Amino acid sequence: MIEPYIPDTLPLKIIDWERHVTLIGKANAALARYDGILLGMVNPQVLLSPLTTREAVLSSRIEGTQASLEEVLQYEADVGEPRPDQEIPDTPQIRDIHEIINYRRAMGAAVEELAARPFSINTIRNLHRILLTGVRGGHKDPGEIRHIQNYIAPPGTPIERATFIPPAPSILMDALSNWEEYLYSNERDPLVQLSILKAQFELIHPFLDGNGRIGRMIVPIILYHKKILSRPTFYISAYLERNRETYYERLLAISRDGDWNGWISFFLQAIVLQSEENSVKARSILNLFNDMKTQVPEITRSQYSVQAIDVLFSSPVISSRDFAIKSGIPNRTAQRIVERLEQKGILRLLREGKGSRSPVYLFSGLLDITEREGK
Template structure:
């Protein structure tokens, strides 16, 4: 593979002093080893960066941009305001992208567990954490107007507000030093040490100014903004997921992807090593690898995203066929698109979705069970949960395909 360099300002660093924060919790050896001088990143400004893309990379970016626009147009044609599906398809694509983003950080959950978490029917920690990422993505694509410091803080708050351990950090910049890689309880041996916390606000203001520019290819802008965000590492936790949510906010704000959430993180997931190496190259002064990773991920996401939509539309058609003979104006038909977005339901969810009482909701569920569309998943007489196995199978197969592509 040809390596194309795209110069970007490289990091400088500053010397800072470190001593253990909680020495009573460390071994004597660790207390003796920890104090010392370390180097923290000084992140260069990029708001005025002059971009010079080689012709080959420019063509690659154009191709990937066109692929994103085409699949967004496909989604618009299938999911327009008058379409039978309406909003459920964008909802499940958003959830799929959130799960892929989490997998990059080795946080995995099944489509079943994530759907259970959405109706508060699971205690699985991974599923509830990934659901937080769903909320962050929802906030990202819900940003109206230009992206601001506040909108980025809102994304982070949505990500961590339900995290029992990190809720106090939700929606605010970190106030301590963090580091990436080994180092135990200090940054002296870390692979990368982001800037000191006092340098975060001006660095983030510069990033927001960069995002506001209108003279850059959108995919290049999203890739570089993401890499700069990860370098600043402005939060105590959740930087990776918030940074990937930021990508979707940029694609939407710039008008490249308007209808749906194309699963770009699934494309990055196919080669996690190259993704992290590209972030390292960016910090060393070369934006070429991270731009290449995003163009590759965009093409992968466009192809597989369209396949996923086709398969989910096929599942909807099969469910419609199974309901042949049932009155079209019944609440049972109303539930079918909902099962694309939420393939696991309980009685409370269905009643709320239909805006009716639980007796009517249960009647609709019973019809779907009789027609083989829903399966009861608990074996209980009370507090039952039902699942749509076909949709769950399609979603799990999509996740598996991204992981297999990276092997």
């Protein structure tokens, strides 16, 4: 049986800086271009909200959920934003959707918390508590650093045949303290530092469940904390989900072979390609928004065009009832706006109304950009 992993003390002394210099330059330049687009957006929180939900979908999919972005948005259009204490119907799809909603909710809480206090292990514990509330893993001490040994292996596999055994509980707090000290230290390059912080967190594996999702969640948070990005809005999971086997192999190679430089190269490449993909999507969404600012007033001839556009970008799958509620537009006027937008192909009817259920519409232009695959 392999022994529990003993984390390397940070900072590392084995970084091959010469090997990484080209990727460091590309990654920093790509992130700067992406942040320039963010800075040019009037309301990036609204415009990029579908990308935020897609990040939650893809990060959760790495851990085994099956729900799609459209299924999550349609569920919310049907039932509204679920409360954290709401009882969840016991079906696999609905459970998956609530895991994704919790992920997005945790990221929202992170943004609020970072505005009030510095990022820390306590922040991570709060995010973990939100992530696991009421869903799979909810019985595994949400928000609490583990007190028992865990291990990584296929379901039903005994610890003797584990792929990886994280550190023993007795050394967790020292490892996390060292992680936090390194977070606040000055490394030669902050993106190399980020790559090390992300991998070290997943190798420490401080929780009984949800470590991978938290490990991906902290990427945009640290980019914001280190002032590399102007807001914690970055989507790394698409690349990691497409390269899942390499992602896990690079992490395993750290614990098995001490190959930190292989991981750093992989992560910097992920930053380069994902920054480029994020930039293309953010620019496309901004262009679509500008197009809608021209088209929607012409189509609707309504004083409520601005409210209508904001709702469509924040809720690209929406019922006619919720469209009126979220926009504050009077019901009859809201219905007329929706009908005209459907006639002109801006909205597509996803589900017809029946009885007390309102029809549900899809803002396909925005969803097409959001779901477009990158490299």
